[in-house]
Amino acid sequence: MEDNIAISVKGLSKGFKVPHEKHDTLKAKAVNIFSKMKYTKYTALEDISFDIKKGEFFGIVGKNGCGKSTLLKIIAGIYQPTSGKVEVNGNIAPFIELGVGFNPELTGRENVFLSGTILGLPRKKIEQLYIEIVEFAELKEFMDQKLKHYSSGMQVRLAFSIAVRAESEILLIDEVLAVGDAAFQQKCFNYFDKLLISGTTVCFVTHDMSAIQRFCTKALIIEKGKIKAIGLPEKISDIYREDNMEVITNSNKKNESSKSMSIIITDQNVKDKKVRFKITYPGNKNKDVYVGFSIIKEGNTVAELNSLNTSNTKNIHSIEYLLDTRMFNPGIYEISAVLINKDNKAPLDSTRERAIFIIKGNETVRGGGMRLEENWITE
Amino acid sequence: MYNKRTSFFDLVRELAVTDFKLKYQGSLLGYAWSIAKPLAVFGVLYMVFTVFVSIGSDIQHYALYLLLGIVLWTYFADATNTTMRAVADKGDMMRKVYFPRITIILAATISSAITLLLNFVIIFVFIVIARVVPGWNAILVIPLLLELFILCLGIGFITSAMYVKYRDVVHIWEVLLQLLFYASAIIYPLSMVPVKYQTFILLNPITQIIQDARYILVTDQTITAGTRLPVPLVFVPYLIPFILVIIGYFYFEKSANNFAEEA
Numbered sequence: 001m002e003d004n005i006a007i008s009v010k011g012l013s014k015g016f017k018v019p020h021e022k023h024d025t026l027k028a029k030a031v032n033i034f035s036k037m038k039y040t041k042y043t044a045l046e047d048i049s050f051d052i053k054k055g056e057f058f059g060i061v062g063k064n065g066c067g068k069s070t071l072l073k074i075i076a077g078i079y080q081p082t083s084g085k086v087e088v089n090g091n092i093a094p095f096i097e098l099g100v101g102f103n104p105e106l107t108g109r110e111n112v113f114l115s116g117t118i119l120g121l122p123r124k125k126i127e128q129l130y131i132e133i134v135e136f137a138e139l140k141e142f143m144d145q146k147l148k149h150y151s152s153g154m155q156v157r158l159a160f161s162i163a164v165r166a167e168s169e170i171l172l173i174d175e176v177l178a179v180g181d182a183a184f185q186q187k188c189f190n191y192f193d194k195l196l197i198s199g200t201t202v203c204f205v206t207h208d209m210s211a212i213q214r215f216c217t218k219a220l221i222i223e224k225g226k227i228k229a230i231g232l233p234e235k236i237s238d239i240y241r242e243d244n245m246e247v248i249t250n251s252n253k254k255n256e257s258s259k260s261m262s263i264i265i266t267d268q269n270v271k272d273k274k275v276r277f278k279i280t281y282p283g284n285k286n287k288d289v290y291v292g293f294s295i296i297k298e299g300n301t302v303a304e305l306n307s308l309n310t311s312n313t314k315n316i317h318s319i320e321y322l323l324d325t326r327m328f329n330p331g332i333y334e335i336s337a338v339l340i341n342k343d344n345k346a347p348l349d350s351t352r353e354r355a356i357f358i359i360k361g362n363e364t365v366r367g368g369g370m371r372l373e374e375n376w377i378t379e
Numbered sequence: 380m381y382n383k384r385t386s387f388f389d390l391v392r393e394l395a396v397t398d399f400k401l402k403y404q405g406s407l408l409g410y411a412w413s414i415a416k417p418l419a420v421f422g423v424l425y426m427v428f429t430v431f432v433s434i435g436s437d438i439q440h441y442a443l444y445l446l447l448g449i450v451l452w453t454y455f456a457d458a459t460n461t462t463m464r465a466v467a468d469k470g471d472m473m474r475k476v477y478f479p480r481i482t483i484i485l486a487a488t489i490s491s492a493i494t495l496l497l498n499f500v501i502i503f504v505f506i507v508i509a510r511v512v513p514g515w516n517a518i519l520v521i522p523l524l525l526e527l528f529i530l531c532l533g534i535g536f537i538t539s540a541m542y543v544k545y546r547d548v549v550h551i552w553e554v555l556l557q558l559l560f561y562a563s564a565i566i567y568p569l570s571m572v573p574v575k576y577q578t579f580i581l582l583n584p585i586t587q588i589i590q591d592a593r594y595i596l597v598t599d600q601t602i603t604a605g606t607r608l609p610v611p612l613v614f615v616p617y618l619i620p621f622i623l624v625i626i627g628y629f630y631f632e633k634s635a636n637n638f639a640e641e642a
């Protein structure tokens with residue numbers, strides 16, 4: 001396997017045999033020994049192949065029962081594939097569900113150690129992290145109580161607090177976001193932001209298209225156990241939405257979307273530290289227009305530019321910009337754009353969804369958007 | 380994730396301690412039950428075999444002799460019963476995260492061994508009361524307990540993997556345990572058995588372990604495999620646990636791939 005690949009899935013198929021009558025006892029088996037057992041062979045996954053590169057945030061989407069959770073469990077080593085193979089390069093931590101191994105009869109403290117070790121953390125490491133876990137979960141005064149006296153919200157908080165500490169090169173996450181209130185979801189998103197910036201490889205199963213677009217660098221859609229499409233998250237979420245929408249509303253949306261203004265990242269070259277993005281806007285034959293864009297980090301605008309001084313913007317419907325990212329600190333950046341009338345400077349249109357790019361790195365001491373040199377003068 | 384040896388042993392320890400804690404969860408006497416139970420069984424049997432039927436009167440320190448047998452037997456019965464169900468009980472957990480399945484069996488056998496060690500405290504008290512002075516060879520109890528541990532582990536590997544597929548194993552094992560209890564010379568002295576059957580009974584590793592332990596700790600008049608069996612045959616009871624654990628391990632590992640789906 002190549003060095004830059006984290007997970008490689010080749011020709012993977014998985015079938016489950018579902019017996020018509022379950023012969024659980026030897027007697028039933030003995031009685032039915034001459035009559036052939038009747039199975040319904042159910043194919044959950046068929047000939048799945050894809051690679052996930054190191055540092056990718058890989059999304060898996062699909063309708064209920066399409067096999068996406070089965071796929072995740074095979075990657076995690078929980079189920080064995082019927083044919084094909086999965087190769088994993090690096091250690092893996094699966095979050096198929098929060099609170100694995102939690103026992104209601106044990107205290108919060110005991111559960112932290114039990115669940116933590118099941119997730120693969122050595123006991124010493126948990127002892128070091130214990131205070132951090134408890135404080136993050138905001139459950140300090142409840143740790144000596146039995147888990148059965150916790151509210152479900154408290155249990156989820158404790159479970160999540162343990163899970164995010166299982167540092168691993170590769171994380172498999174299965175719809176953890178489906179539970180919890182808005183505040184909890186925000187915590188999840190903050191955690192994902194951190195993962196994105198630190199360059200952890202993540203394989204993420206969800207129904208939430210906004211999460212796919214916000215976090216994923218690549219995505220895969222499964223339909224009835226087969227790969228339907230694989231590619232950029234925008235493309236995949238469009239396909240997913242189309243599948244889930246009725247034909248009429250769908251065609252309406254298409255017309256609308258082709259008329260409105262949009263911004264997409266066309267290329268991010270990490271090595272050269274360049275991000276290229278494209279702004280597309282509806283034609284305005286009569287008006288002379290220009291575009292402006294803002295780069296936003298954590299809600300604050302860190303840079304703006306317009307194309308007023310660019311020659312000839314008439315009769316074109318798109319424009320690209322090559323951004324040098326060396327001047328930015330690590331973080332998640334959003335770009336939004338507006339279309340402006342050259343004559344009266346009035347805004348004509350703006351992008352509805354923002355494009356997102358990520359600058360990786362772990363220099364967490366640097367806040368803000370702009371990267372400053374260490375030009376300290378001590379005297 | 381589990382390529383590190385430390386977290387493998389941490390996991391076994393954590394699972395074993397949890398099993399032990401949960402066993403007496405919610406009961407008033409808690410851990411005291413782990414001592415009270417074999418003591419109660421001992422009380423009943425001691426009554427029966429000294430007052431009603433006088434089997435025990437021929438044997439030096441019959442109380443200690445009987446208690447030692449019961450404690451070792453209780454461990455064997457307890458460990459094999461818990462281990463058998465252990466994999467199936469953890470089905471839910473196995474479907475959510477991968478961890479080496481073998482840790483479940485190790486943990487269940489160790490968890491029962493904690494009770495065994497607690498019970499050795501009572502045996503020590505009885506030794507003091509009976510004024511038995513064990514020789515230097517009392518240390519040989521440790522390899523004997525290890526042999527018993529390996530025997531339980533081997534049986535646990537096989538029954539737990541079978542139980543996932545066939546729940547009948549529970550009932551079969553229940554009957555087998557009853558049979559083994561009477562075949563293992565726990566309540567009666569081996570000297571009461573006709574000589575031609577003694578050989579046969581001593582081939583059973585449980586009898587061999589219990590008799591050896593009695594020889595070391597209670598009285599050197601105990602008939603052991605070493606004194607009664609001829610040379611090639613004498614190795615049989617000592618080898619059975621190791622053969623079982625090797626066969627069991629491979630059978631368990633072969634079945635382990637499908638545990639998540641079937642349990």
